[in-house]
Every structure is written in C-alpha cells, then in structure tokens.
Amino acid sequence: MTEWTMSGALNRALYDALAEDPRVLVFGEDVGRSGGVFRVTDGLQAEYGEARVFDTPISEAGIAGAAVGLCFAGWRPVVEMQFDAFSYPAMEQVVDHVAKMRMRVRGRVDMSITLRIPAFGGIKGKEHHGESPETYYAHTAGLKVVAPSSALDAYRLLRQAIADPDPVIVLEPKARYWSKESGELASDGPGIGNARVLRDGENVTLMAWGAMVARVLDSAAILADEAISARVVDLRSLSPLDDAVLERCARETGRVVVVHEAPRSVGLGAEVAARIMELAFDHLQAPVARVTGWDTPYPPASLEQLYLPSVERICDAARKVVAY
Amino acid sequence: MSDEPEHGAGTEPVRILAPDGSPVGDADVGLSPEELRELLRWMVLARRLDRECVALQRQGELTVYPGFEGQEAAQVGSAFALGQLDFVWPTFRELAVALVRGVDAVQYLQYHRGTWHGGPYDPRATRFGPICIPIATQLPHAAGYALGQRLDGSDAVTMAYFGDGSTSEGDFHEAANLAGVWRLPMVLFCQNNGWAISLPSSEQTAGEIWRRAEGYGFPGVRVDGNDVLAVHRATARALERARRGDGPTLIEAMTYRIGAHSTADDATRYRDDAEVERARAADPIARFRSWLLAAGHADDRFVTACEEQADAFALEVRTGVIATPAPPAEWMFDWVYADPPPSLGRQRDEALG
Ligand SMILES: Cc1ncc(C[n+]2csc(CCOP(=O)(O)OP(=O)(O)O)c2C)c(N)n1
Ligand SMILES: [Mg+2]
Numbered sequence: 001m002t003e004w005t006m007s008g009a010l011n012r013a014l015y016d017a018l019a020e021d022p023r024v025l026v027f028g029e030d031v032g033r034s035g036g037v038f039r040v041t042d043g044l045q046a047e048y049g050e051a052r053v054f055d056t057p058i059s060e061a062g063i064a065g066a067a068v069g070l071c072f073a074g075w076r077p078v079v080e081m082q083f084d085a086f087s088y089p090a091m092e093q094v095v096d097h098v099a100k101m102r103m104r105v106r107g108r109v110d111m112s113i114t115l116r117i118p119a120f121g122g123i124k125g126k127e128h129h130g131e132s133p134e135t136y137y138a139h140t141a142g143l144k145v146v147a148p149s150s151a152l153d154a155y156r157l158l159r160q161a162i163a164d165p166d167p168v169i170v171l172e173p174k175a176r177y178w179s180k181e182s183g184e185l186a187s188d189g190p191g192i193g194n195a196r197v198l199r200d201g202e203n204v205t206l207m208a209w210g211a212m213v214a215r216v217l218d219s220a221a222i223l224a225d226e227a228i229s230a231r232v233v234d235l236r237s238l239s240p241l242d243d244a245v246l247e248r249c250a251r252e253t254g255r256v257v258v259v260h261e262a263p264r265s266v267g268l269g270a271e272v273a274a275r276i277m278e279l280a281f282d283h284l285q286a287p288v289a290r291v292t293g294w295d296t297p298y299p300p301a302s303l304e305q306l307y308l309p310s311v312e313r314i315c316d317a318a319r320k321v322v323a324y
Numbered sequence: 325m326s327d328e329p330e331h332g333a334g335t336e337p338v339r340i341l342a343p344d345g346s347p348v349g350d351a352d353v354g355l356s357p358e359e360l361r362e363l364l365r366w367m368v369l370a371r372r373l374d375r376e377c378v379a380l381q382r383q384g385e386l387t388v389y390p391g392f393e394g395q396e397a398a399q400v401g402s403a404f405a406l407g408q409l410d411f412v413w414p415t416f417r418e419l420a421v422a423l424v425r426g427v428d429a430v431q432y433l434q435y436h437r438g439t440w441h442g443g444p445y446d447p448r449a450t451r452f453g454p455i456c457i458p459i460a461t462q463l464p465h466a467a468g469y470a471l472g473q474r475l476d477g478s479d480a481v482t483m484a485y486f487g488d489g490s491t492s493e494g495d496f497h498e499a500a501n502l503a504g505v506w507r508l509p510m511v512l513f514c515q516n517n518g519w520a521i522s523l524p525s526s527e528q529t530a531g532e533i534w535r536r537a538e539g540y541g542f543p544g545v546r547v548d549g550n551d552v553l554a555v556h557r558a559t560a561r562a563l564e565r566a567r568r569g570d571g572p573t574l575i576e577a578m579t580y581r582i583g584a585h586s587t588a589d590d591a592t593r594y595r596d597d598a599e600v601e602r603a604r605a606a607d608p609i610a611r612f613r614s615w616l617l618a619a620g621h622a623d624d625r626f627v628t629a630c631e632e633q634a635d636a637f638a639l640e641v642r643t644g645v646i647a648t649p650a651p652p653a654e655w656m657f658d659w660v661y662a663d664p665p666p667s668l669g670r671q672r673d674e675a676l677g
Contacts, residue, residue: 014498056502057498062464065465065498069468073473101454105446109447109448124639193665240668
C-alpha cells in the first residue's frame with residue numbers, strides 16, 4: 001500500500017487525467033516550470049509538454065475567461081488560482097460566465113472547467129491566504145463546489161471534477177496538503193454530490209469539510225471517552241449538498257453540529273441547518289449547532305487558532321447538543 | 325500600399341474615403357464590384373433593422389435595445405473581412421456583425437425580447453459568440469478560444485469586438501496581455517463611438533487606444549470607422565497577419581454613436597445636439613454610397629433595390645419577433661447543469677407545479 005500526501009495525490013490526479021484525456025489542459029500562475037506553489041503540478045509540464053501544461057501571466061480573470069473560451073473550442077481546462085483570496089479577481093468571470101454560460105447557450109457548450117483553489121486557513125499564512133470562499137461559490141447556480149479532507153478522497157474528487165461536464169470549484173485545504181493517507185488511488189466511489197460517513201455514532205452527528213474534518217474526528221475520539229457516540233460526516237460536496245445523508249443522520253442521531261472555518265453568518269452551516277430542518281424537523285432533539293470561524297476577517301498567524309474551530313469548541317458544542 | 329499600418333500624426337485615422345465620398349487613398353481593397361455592392365447592401369439592411377428594433381422597443385415588443393446607428397461601416401466592414409471559420413466574440417451592440425455572419429436576426433433578438441439570455445442561436449454553428457453584457461468579459465473568452473484554435477492547428481482567427489469604454493476594464497488588459505504574450509491568432513477590434521453611456525471617450529482614457537497595442541507587443545492601428553473601405557482593409561490585414569501566425573492586432577475604429585446608449589437612455593442630458601448633427605454629416609452609408617455610384621460600381625436602381633430589400637427584411641424580422649412566445653417555464657431549469665443535482669429537480673417540480 002502506498003502512502004500519499006494530499007499534494008501528491010492531487011498531482012497524481014492531474015497526471016492521470018492528462019494521460020487519459022488528450023483534451024485536458026492544465027494552466028495557471030507558476031504551475032509549469034516551478035510545479036506550483038504547493039507542488040501540485042510538479043513534473044506535469046516535463047511529462048506532457050508546454051502546450052498542455054503552461055504558465056500564465058498573473059491574470060486571474062484572464063485565466064478563468066480563457067477557460068471559458070477554451071471550452072467553446074472543445075478543450076477541458078483545469079486551472080489553478082494560486083490562493084483563495086486571489087480567486088476574487090476572477091469572480092466576475094466565474095459568476096457571470098463560467099457558471100451561466102451553459103445555460104446561456106442552451107446546453108450547446110458544456111463548461112467542463114475545473115477551478116482548483118488552495119483554500120482555508122491553519123498554515124500561519126499572511127493575510128489573504130486563509131480565506132474560506134465556499135459560500136460565494138456554493139451560492140452561485142451553475143457551479144459545483146467540493147472540498148476534500150484526505151489524500152485519497154482528494155484524488156477521487158479531483159478526477160471526478162475534471163470528468164464532470166459542469167464547472168467544479170475544488171477547494172483544496174492548504175493545511176492538509178502534507179497530510180498522509182495510505183491506500184490505492186481510485187476515482188470511483190462516492191461521487192460529487194455525496195457525503196461520506198467517516199465514523200459511525202448514535203448520539204450526535206458532527207459535519208465538516210476540508211481541514212475541519214480532522215478536528216472533528218479528533219473531537220469524536222474525545223467524546224467517545226465521555227460515552228458520547230459521535231458520528232462524523234465529511235460533507236466534501238458543498239454544492240450540491242447530499243440531502244439524503246443530511247436527512248438520514250439527522251433522523252438517526254437527532255442532533256447535529258456543523259463545523260466550518262468560514263465566518264458564521266450566512267456560512268454554509270446555515271444552509272445545512274436549514275435543510276436539516278426542512279428534511280427532518282420532527283426527528284430533531286436539539287437545535288442544530290454551529291461551530292465556526294468568527295464574523296471577522298481571517299486573523300494573523302498568532303491568532304488563527306483562536307479563530308478556527310478548536311477541538312474544545314467542537315466538543316463543547318456536541319456536549320451541549322446532547323444534553324439539550 | 326504598404327503592409328504596415330499607416331497612422332497619421334498622432335490622431336489622424338487611416339482613411340480611404342473622405343466624408344464626402346471622394347477617395348483620398350487607394351480604393352482598391354481587393355473586393356470585386358459585386359462584393360463592394362454587398363457592403364452597401366449590408367449597411368443599408370443593418371440600419372433599417374436597427375431602426376425597426378428601436379420601433380419594436382417603443383411598441384413594447386423588445387425590452388431595452390442598444391442601437392448602433394452610425395456604426396454600420398465599422399461593423400459591416402470588419403465582419404465582411406472574416407473567413408468562414410473565424411469566430412466572433414461580440415458585445416451587445418454588434419447586430420450588424422451578427423447579420424453579416426449569418427446569425428438569424430429573429431433568434432438574435434430573443435435576447436432583447438427578453439425571452440433568452442446569452443445566445444439563443446447556436447454560437448458554434450454561426451461562429452458568433454453569445455451576446456455579452458458585462459463589459460470586456462468577452463475578451464478573455466476570445467483569448468482562450470484563439471489559444472484553443474491554435475492548439476488544434478487551425479488557421480482560423482478569433483475576432484473580439486469591444487467599445488472605447490471597455491478599454492478601461494481589467495479584462496481588456498488581461499486579454500490583450502495574453503494575446504500578446506501568447507502571440508494569439510486574434511484581432512482586437514475596438515469601436516470607439518465617442519461615448520460609453522454618458523462618459524465621452526476623452527474622459528475614459530487620457531491616451532489613444534490604438535497606441536496601447538505597443539505596450540502589449542503587437543501593432544495597433546487607428547482607422548476611420550465610418551469609412552467601410554478603410555475598416556475592411558485594416559481588418560483584412562490584421563486577419564491575414566494573425567492567420568500567418570504573426571499574432572494579434574488592435575484596431576481602433578473611430579466612429580460615432582448617433583443614437584442614445586440604448587432605448588432606456590436620454591442622451592440630451594449629457595451631449596450636444598450639434599455634435600450629433602456633425603456626426604450625421606459624416607454618415608458612413610452616404611459616404612460609401614456616393615463613392616460607389618461615382619466609381620460606377622452601382623447605380624440608383626441598385627440603391628433603391630437595397631432599400632426595398634431592407635424594408636422587406638425589417639418587416640419579416642418584425643413579424644418573427646412578435647410571433648416569438650415566452651419560453652417554456654421548464655427552460656429556466658433545463659440547462660443550468662449538464663448533470664443537475666436532485667435538489668434542483670425538486671425546485672423544478674415545485675415551480676412547475
Ligand atoms: C462590468 C460592467 N460595468 C458596467 C456596465 C454597464 N454598461 C453597459 S454598456 C456601458 C458602456 C460601454 O461603453 P463602450 O465599451 O464604449 O461600448 P458602447 O456602449 O459605446 O458600445 C456600461 C458602463 C456593464 N455592462 N458591465
Ligand atoms: Mg463607446
């Protein structure tokens with residue numbers, strides 16, 4: 001069994017996608033010769049050449065817009081935005097065109113674009129390097145949004161995103177790039193639109209995505225010592241959400257805590273809570289709790305652990321919900 | 325006739341026909357008499373349809389409509405130079421280009437009738453991209469398309485239209501920079517019509533738009549956009565250059581927006597009637613018609629026939645537009661995703677009852 005870092009697994013996903021589909025192109029800032037600031041595109045240009053793997057000027061709107069044009073010409077672009085906050089210059093292209101173009105041309109051209117964005121915090125980054133932009137994208141009709149939490153699932157989700165006929169935003173948790181997981185890489189298994197239950201439990205369900213999944217798993221282990229049996233769900237597909245899993249877990253455990261790094265207000269946790277109410281209100285034994293970042297800009301490195309949901313905050317929320 | 329773009333001292337645009345129709349340059353731009361007549365026919369047709377669209381809007385058959393009167397030479401002259409496989413990325417004001425490309429006018433006008441966003445026509449079949457409202461955002465699409473075409477070994481050229489106001493947007497810069505650094509087979513065609521809604525081009529940018537090309541590492545040229553021959557020649561040369569693999573060209577066609585920005589705009593709030601009257605005197609159709617007649621390439625009968633054809637066409641389009649029903653409600657949901665999520669399916673059921 002091979003041990004994979006998430007960065008390595010993502011790299012392999014790109015490598016395999018380039019090999020399988022001659023229409024796949026990989027481009028972005030510093031993705032070619034240097035192999036990307038997180039090494040996710042390392043070695044791809046050497047293997048597949050400068051026509052299919054190439055550097056661009058610092059030009060996020062240009063990159064996203066060029067991807068739209070490339071789809072019209074029959075290509076399948078996989079582009080990298082160097083960091084979360086630097087995907088914002090491309091927002092107009094993403095919201096006005098990437099998301100809507102298929103509709104605008106009545107399905108005659110698919111926007112089979114994969115937009116990879118290193119995202120979320122936890123790496124003592126400079127400002128603008130710790131953003132959680134999932135709500136912006138998940139709020140936009142026409143886009144799909146995924147956020148893997150582990151190496152093997154990162155491989156699977158990226159392969160599925162590239163194969164998907166719709167535009168998929170892949171939010172790669174920077175804090176987990178060097179995390180390791182052993183196993184065989186596979187692109188089949190749970191698809192985009194499916195959540196995964198990572199740990200079974202009966203008293204409460206803890207839901208998270210990206211780097212928070214690891215903290216939620218740690219929390220579940222601590223809670224187990226207190227005889228609280230916590231189920232852990234990696235939502236992983238943020239748009240579409242897996243309504244079936246939301247409903248089932250809410251029914252079976254009656255209590256839900258949703259955890260995310262993004263600010264609380266109008267965060268995706270609110271959508272998860274609302275859906276659970278719609279789908280399983282009669283089965284709820286406590287209000288859905290949210291453990292999130294604060295409604296502040298992402299703080300400097302020395303304060304980031306105060307901002308991020310900690311194991312303590314997650315466990316506290318779970319205890320309260322169980323005792324409700 | 326040199327191969328290099330000829331610019332006058334600073335601002336004087338390249339011109340073949342003076343405003344009164346007398347030739348001031350070599351009028352042999354490589355078009356046959358029949359093709360020259362076609363140019364006039366398209367311009368007359370386009371103007372007639374444009375006026376019909378304004379009327380249709382006034383009668384409540386179209387939503388807001390952005391007219392292009394005064395810009396017929398810029399649009400027809402450039403579009404007529406395109407090869408069959410060349411691909412156009414338009415703004416929202418290129419109806420004349422669409423006509424020359426063979427886009428069905430009734431389908432095109434679905435956009436302004438408010439029955440469909442984007443391109444109800446097939447952009448790949450017509451090689452005319454979806455109508456684009458967010459200013460300058462079509463330009464990176466053009467760059468990407470040009471790159472894709474080149475990767476496929478095609479010698480087709482990508483043609484991107486935009487206005488003077490669009491050059492203040494970041495997307496203009498990003499696309500022009502990509503075009504330059506990747507030497508893309510692409511023509512950036514700016515219609516400088518003097519205005520961006522209420523802002524005159526003098527307040528849009530302190531420099532001259534065509535000169536920016538130098539900063540991106542490719543040639544720029546300023547042409548008289550009301551001189552259909554000059555526009556055609558400049559475009560044909562730029563297309564040829566791109567087809568040869570020598571990269572992009574920026575063309576700034578100096579023209580004028582005779583009408584308001586759109587039917588929702590009142591231009592008297594910000595511009596002098598006298599300016600509009602001066603522009604009318606430089607009318608692109610009258611200019612070309614008088615040269616065409618004087619050169620003996622057409623006669624009055626031909627001109628009358630063009631006008632009659634245009635009337636008939638406008639009537640046909642009017643009938644088609646009015647007959648167009650609202651789209652079926654399910655279309656609001658049908659193309660959002662190739663692979664739609666179940667939650668959207670439930671919303672569809674909820675909406676459609
Ligand atoms: C990003 C963006 N900002 C503002 C607008 C509103 N708007 C529509 S047309 C226009 C003026 C465009 O001027 P120009 O590029 O010169 O084209 P013209 O209208 O003269 O054809 C503006 C500001 C828009 N459509 N998109
Ligand atoms: Mg203008």
